[in-house]
Amino acid sequence: MRILILSRSPILYSTHSLVMAARRRGHSVRVVDHMACDLTILDGKLGVRYQGEFLGCPDAVIPRIGSSVTSYGAAVVRHFEMMKVYTVVTTDALLRARDKRTALQYLAAHQLPVPDSVFTAMPDNVESMLRMLGDNYPVVIKMLNSTQGQGVILGESLSAAQSIAEAFIRLREEILLQKFIVESKGKDVRVFIVGGKVIATMERSARDGEFRSNLHRGASSKKVRITPDEEEISLRAARLMGLDVAGVDILRSDRGPLILEINASPGLEGIEGTTNVDISGHIIKFVETHARPAVV
Structure with a gap:
């Protein structure tokens, strides 16, 4: 299978982990910087050009679109979708989850618990x-x-x-x-979902003097067991957003679990390192069962 990963750099942990997982399973994989892709509509046909050459149609695209380049990154993903290429994350799901306001509106409208x-x-x-x-x-x-x-x-x-x-x-x-949410005490739970199943979970704790539990800000992490309620709302949230691969962040409150955020392009380094789960391998296996043969 020919897999194309949209990423700003092949040396980013998540990108490299996906590349190695794909190669271990015998696939051809290429990393393409989506910001360097040119999109064409010529004689009624769509194409994607990269480094002076047209990419054609891979069997699957795995988007790793950062927040700061969402607009053009989503346009590239949509172009591939219109070319009938399977994408692990659809454009609509990416944009829906990436917009914090839209995500909260969807969650609340479907009776999923969120902070006020x-x-x-x-x-x-x-x-x-x-x-x-x-x-x-x-x-x-x-x-x-x-x-x-x-x-x-x-x-x-x-x-x-x-x-x-x-x-x-x-x-x-x-x-x-x-x-x-005072009672969360600077902690949250990351639930990683692939194909409608919880693959890995970790608890992140903010460092002293900090309330944000992001690992990029020096937070610590450990394996954690989640409750049936936490699993249920995480799976419902991912399904509602249309995400087959998602990171759902949960706060534990006196009201019960609250969904803080849903990530359409969740990082792999922290959770793979914390849980020793080969999440990249799970993603590639999921792609194998859902990709469509490329139309040449």
Whole structure:
């Protein structure tokens, strides 16, 4: 099988892990920088050109699209979809999960538990929206385009949160205001799903003085068992988003498990290293059963 991985670099851990897993299973695999792909529509036919040559139709595409290049990366994935190439993550699923506001709207509308959250584009409305979250501080202020814990700030009081949120909005940043789950104690649970099954789980704990549990920010991690409820809502969330490969982040609260975020391109390094599970191998096996022979 000919597999194409869309990634900014072949040396990134997740990309390299997928390449090695594919080769171990006897597949031909190539890493292509999606930002260097040219998209063509000539004489009514779609094509993707890379480094001066047309790529043709591989049997499968595995998108590893970073948040900062979502727009063009999604366009490349859609081009392959229109060429009848199987993609592990569809464009619609990628965009739905990548947009924090859209993801929360979908989850809440389908009775999946999420932290209390409010949105506004008006600086004058910030105070009233903050009051809707209650009188307990801090509150979480997130830039909607943030990733890996960047652009996420704690507002320690009403006045502080209001000042920060209003400043972001005046800078034309879209934001989310979210209730801080004190009882989670700087911890969350990452549930990794492949093909409708939970493959691996880990608990991440923020370092001292930090509330964000992202491994990129120095958090620690360990294996963890999840409850049946946590497994159920994780699988439902991935299915709702249309994701066959997903990382679902859960906060353990007094209300029960809450879905914090769904990742359409979850990193592999932290969870493979923590759990010793060959997640890349699971992804390649899933691709083998779902890829369609390329139409040449």
